[in-house]
Amino acid sequence: MTNPQADRVKATARLSTAAGRRKAGAFLVEGPQAVREAVRAHAAGAAKVLDVYITQERAEREPELQGGAGVHSHRVSEEVLAAMADTVSPQGVVATVALPASSLNDVARPGTGFVVVLARVQDPGNAGTILRAADAAGADAVVALKGTVDLFSPKVVRSTVGSLFHLPVVSGVSLEEAATALGGAGLTLLAADGYGEQDLDVLQDDAAARRTGQTAKGAAKRPSLIAPTAWLMGNEGSGLSEEELAVCSARVAIPLYGAAESLNVGTAATLCLYASARAQRGAQAGAR
Amino acid sequence: MTNPQADRVKATARLSTAAGRRKAGAFLVEGPQAVREAVRAHAAGAAKVLDVYITQERAEREPELQGGAGVHSHRVSEEVLAAMADTVSPQGVVATVALPASSLNDVARPGTGFVVVLARVQDPGNAGTILRAADAAGADAVVALKGTVDLFSPKVVRSTVGSLFHLPVVSGVSLEEAATALGGAGLTLLAADGYGEQDLDVLQDDAAARRTGQTAKGAAKRPSLIAPTAWLMGNEGSGLSEEELAVCSARVAIPLYGAAESLNVGTAATLCLYASARAQRGAQAGAR
Known part of the structure; x- marks a missing residue:
């Protein structure tokens, strides 16, 4: 993905707002450390990672950030990532995670x-x-x-x-x-x-x-x-x-x-x- | 004081930088709560408040913020205060305090x-x-x-x-x-x-x-x-x-x-x- 104007990019960016999260039933996780924790929790059944958006460079350095079973991994450009993220620099990776269903x-x-x-x-x-x-x-x-x-x-x-x-x-x-x-x-x-x-x-x-x-x-x-x-x-x-x-x-x-x-x-x-x-x-x- | 361009205003604003504090041997305290604590410490001999810059409105509401013995209290306009302060809104009062001499x-x-x-x-x-x-x-x-x-x-x-x-x-x-x-x-x-x-x-x-x-x-x-x-x-x-x-x-x-x-x-x-x-x-x- 290289087009920062794509619908999926805009939909992901909307997860930075409360209304966007409620509508999608998901939230945004930014940067390698947080994505690593999310992927680990996914593997352990403690969270559900939906999508990982990762640059070529980050994927080569840390292939495990691309997630596991049931995770959709997408290769994206830096521009796409910047358009999705709330932070100035998400360091090459963001993920979307389902809002937990704990009651x-x-x-x-x-x-x-x-x-x-x-x-x-x-x-x-x-x-x-x-x-x-x-x-x-x-x-x-x-x-x-x-x-x-x-x-x-x-x-x-x-x-x-x-x-x-x-x-x-x-x-x-x-x-x-x-x-x-x-x-x-x-x-x-x-x-x-x-x-x-x-x-x-x-x-x-x-x-x-x-x-x-x-x-x-x-x-x-x-x-x-x-x-x-x-x-x-x-x-x-x-x-x-x-x-x-x-x-x-x-x-x-x-x-x-x-x-x-x-x-x-x-x-x-x-x-x-x-x-x-x-x-x-x-x-x-x-x-x- | 109503002129935000006055030398004293600029000198006070420079206390927001490390070099300014070192040169003046003083630091800036902003807002009623912090100034109250500074004035209290001054009275107890635990700090040395040099100047208090206060708006008419704040001085009427909390006259004790103007300090005690040895403190120079100055009535200032909102514009002067804004030019002195590091915060967007210092809520009507700032003070300059001598850097402590503890060793x-x-x-x-x-x-x-x-x-x-x-x-x-x-x-x-x-x-x-x-x-x-x-x-x-x-x-x-x-x-x-x-x-x-x-x-x-x-x-x-x-x-x-x-x-x-x-x-x-x-x-x-x-x-x-x-x-x-x-x-x-x-x-x-x-x-x-x-x-x-x-x-x-x-x-x-x-x-x-x-x-x-x-x-x-x-x-x-x-x-x-x-x-x-x-x-x-x-x-x-x-x-x-x-x-x-x-x-x-x-x-x-x-x-x-x-x-x-x-x-x-x-x-x-x-x-x-x-x-x-x-x-x-x-x-x-x-x-x-």
């Missing part, structure tokens, strides 16, 4: 350890950081409520560095749906809230004590990080709304030891998710 | 608990995240080695949300200078390195055990987070260089429980710094 029911079920719920997080970089931290910490899923930045927009896809393919991502659900499903499946909903009455470090100490068969003083009255947990992360400017706080069992603050007034939502999510990971892994190790 | 000797001394050293971190947003996390975790200082993004550039200043005024920031030092001074003051240099042979969670468990008077198996052979620590954080693309790794006593990896291949440097720094905070605060609490 709340796949996530809200027995055996789920911890998940993160994005409640109107707006910044693509923050959403990407949270997705990547959720993946790193071994979270079971990421749930994006209505009003959250689209997790399949090119900016978020780029900032997740492949994590989007590593764990189930559910989006477009309402607060009520999420609270009912997650609460119904036995998860404790915890609000990450700078004004929270619970202290994340105290909850971590509780979990550490329990691991060694002890019970910290007052722990029975506090939420346990060892229990299945859904962390709610709020909007960058306004935090969690009264409605969002109301569905949570407790509000948890991250202690601020210096003079900082608050933490970035991506930073806060990282600390909450790793606290859950440590608490729950430790509990499993203790049970062995 | 390694102020930081590398007995009593320092933990610091973070930026080794060629390039992205302003990441540098800002690390500064903010260092502030939140109660770190004693931030040290930026030569080759790191300028911490007083407008982009970094904006992303730190005031943390730049909350703890000592030392920049422009060489790796050797930093290693000699910090090591000489008794700090253990730890490399945050995805390929590290030490596991951050194991070091945290060691510290938790020590807090209850126990010693975890093998802990004597591992670095202690309770001891004074300097965390080295590397470049986004290439991590820490061989030279940078060579000055460290140990390489510490953050466990990746999911399928993520790595963590963003800001995320990694947050987890390392909070691990130090928990270990050292716990040790103090235990000693009381």
